[in-house]
Amino acid sequence: MNVILLEKIGKIGDVGDQVNVKAGYARNYLFPFSKAIPASRENVADFNARKEELLKAANERLSGAEARAAKLNGVTITIEANAGEEGKLFGSIGTRDIADALIAAGHDIEKSEVQLPEGALRSTGDYTISLSLGSEVNAEINLKVTGSDAPAETIAAMEEIEGKTEEDTQTDTQSESEESAVEDEE
Numbered sequence: 103m104n105v106i107l108l109e110k111i112g113k114i115g116d117v118g119d120q121v122n123v124k125a126g127y128a129r130n131y132l133f134p135f136s137k138a139i140p141a142s143r144e145n146v147a148d149f150n151a152r153k154e155e156l157l158k159a160a161n162e163r164l165s166g167a168e169a170r171a172a173k174l175n176g177v178t179i180t181i182e183a184n185a186g187e188e189g190k191l192f193g194s195i196g197t198r199d200i201a202d203a204l205i206a207a208g209h210d211i212e213k214s215e216v217q218l219p220e221g222a223l224r225s226t227g228d229y230t231i232s233l234s235l236g237s238e239v240n241a242e243i244n245l246k247v248t249g250s251d252a253p254a255e256t257i258a259a260m261e262e263i264e265g266k267t268e269e270d271t272q273t274d275t276q277s278e279s280e281e282s283a284v285e286d287e288e
Contacts, residue, residue: 103128104141106149109160110237117160118153167236174233178244179203185226185249194222195247223247
């Protein structure tokens with residue numbers, strides 16, 4: 103299917119290019135997200151009339167993404183998560199956690215812009231995270247994942263629960279042995 107691109111699409115073309123793409127890709131992605139229009143005679147004429155406007159909008163998006171990349175490049179954030187003694191996290195840190203930490207630090211970012219090609223992070227340590235801010239604009243941030251011990255109150259509560267459980271078990275065992283002794287006497 104022949105389409106006219108309304109914005110730059112990686113590995114396909116720039117604004118205004120007439121390209122041939124698969125019909126499903128055009129119908130399910132390019133058309134619904136206003137990234138392209140069918141290349142009919144009327145659309146080609148309309149596009150040529152609007153070309154300057156579309157190029158200006160594309161350049162504004164690119165310059166905005168480059169400004170964001172300049173702010174974000176080299177930023178270091180720290181995320182604290184519950185971890186075991188060997189540094190393995192109880193759970194994982196995903197794109198949403200990283201985006202939330204960046205937003206809390208005062209940066210404007212979307213979850214979809216955070217790139218974790220190897221999946222969620224599952225251990226403590228230092229990581230370099232790539233951010234895709236546009237079709238050609240990327241930034242890298244430094245992420246430090248630190249392990250936190252459970253708070254003292256939580257540990258005390260767990261010990262108290264475990265202590266009660268042991269006492270209950272001992273009491274249950276004693277009452278069972280008393281009941282069986284009574285049954286034996288009968």
